[in-house]
Amino acid sequence: MRVKQLADAMGVTSDTVRYYTRVGILNPNRNPANGYKQYSQQDKNRLRFALRARDLGFTLADIVQIVTHAGRGDSPCPIVRRLIEQRFADIEARFQDTERLYGRMQKAMQAWQAMPDEEPNGEMICALIEQWEKP
Amino acid sequence: MRVKQLADAMGVTSDTVRYYTRVGILNPNRNPANGYKQYSQQDKNRLRFALRARDLGFTLADIVQIVTHAGRGDSPCPIVRRLIEQRFADIEARFQDTERLYGRMQKAMQAWQAMPDEEPNGEMICALIEQWEKP
DNA sequence: CTTGACCCGTGTCTTAGACACAGGTTTATA
DNA sequence: TATAAACCTGTGTCTAAGACACGGGTCAAG
Numbered sequence: 319m320r321v322k323q324l325a326d327a328m329g330v331t332s333d334t335v336r337y338y339t340r341v342g343i344l345n346p347n348r349n350p351a352n353g354y355k356q357y358s359q360q361d362k363n364r365l366r367f368a369l370r371a372r373d374l375g376f377t378l379a380d381i382v383q384i385v386t387h388a389g390r391g392d393s394p395c396p397i398v399r400r401l402i403e404q405r406f407a408d409i410e411a412r413f414q415d416t417e418r419l420y421g422r423m424q425k426a427m428q429a430w431q432a433m434p435d436e437e438p439n440g441e442m443i444c445a446l447i448e449q450w451e452k453p
Numbered sequence: 454m455r456v457k458q459l460a461d462a463m464g465v466t467s468d469t470v471r472y473y474t475r476v477g478i479l480n481p482n483r484n485p486a487n488g489y490k491q492y493s494q495q496d497k498n499r500l501r502f503a504l505r506a507r508d509l510g511f512t513l514a515d516i517v518q519i520v521t522h523a524g525r526g527d528s529p530c531p532i533v534r535r536l537i538e539q540r541f542a543d544i545e546a547r548f549q550d551t552e553r554l555y556g557r558m559q560k561a562m563q564a565w566q567a568m569p570d571e572e573p574n575g576e577m578i579c580a581l582i583e584q585w586e587k588p
Numbered sequence: 589c590t591t592g593a594c595c596c597g598t599g600t601c602t603t604a605g606a607c608a609c610a611g612g613t614t615t616a617t618a
Numbered sequence: 619t620a621t622a623a624a625c626c627t628g629t630g631t632c633t634a635a636g637a638c639a640c641g642g643g644t645c646a647a648g
Binding site: 416 | 508509510537540541544545547548551552554555557558561562565
């Protein structure tokens, strides 16, 4: 199948398929008649794997490592275990960071809505931000 | 004050001070003797404002807009109100995305630890990822 | 006067694609 | 069969918020 066909089948854009090809996750053959990329069923499986791993928080660099080792016949075992531990810690930290940010913003919004009575204006907001304390 | 002095005073790196200068948040004078940037107390105040706004989820582009309008004597009011609404929606979406990602990863980790009995190996993890269903 | 710490501007790198461009190919329709 | 729409190719640039490197100039203490 060609780029768009694969992209549509997996629910991504053509650019994503091309990008995953560029970085080495997909390895299409070339149609000798016109030079177009030809994706096999194996590419489709790899793309499905890649998208699921991405949804679990792995980076594309992680995925490239995994599929490269898998393709060489090596067991991706130690790599994958290390990556899982690493990404889990990353996502946990990111989650907590975002949670704190969200909390700060909620508090700021509440402070804004608790402003005296008039509509808040730009200066008041700027003053609010300026007086804001580090969490 | 010079770059490093300001950076140290505000707890950021010199690169950050230079970057904020590049994008127009800070406007140092130049020391004519050597061409070095000379930051004033107003720059320090601006940097403090910028860092607090950043901690509240505003982008640097947002901050540039705000301080540019403030510097021109315009009221930043309508801009700031629009930005606040925009960023609050952004952070809310980001928080929920990260929360979902964190949940998916937690479930994956639990599934991994609930694996039969042996140590999990790479193939098993890959199989887990492959069979993983979209949330 | 030397040494180490600081400064300068400029340029490149990072993620995960999105978008644009100029031109070649395929496919459906008239 | 001609043409137009939709597709394809590679290449290059852009995103956010700095980090890092380079080659060279400047400052302070010893």
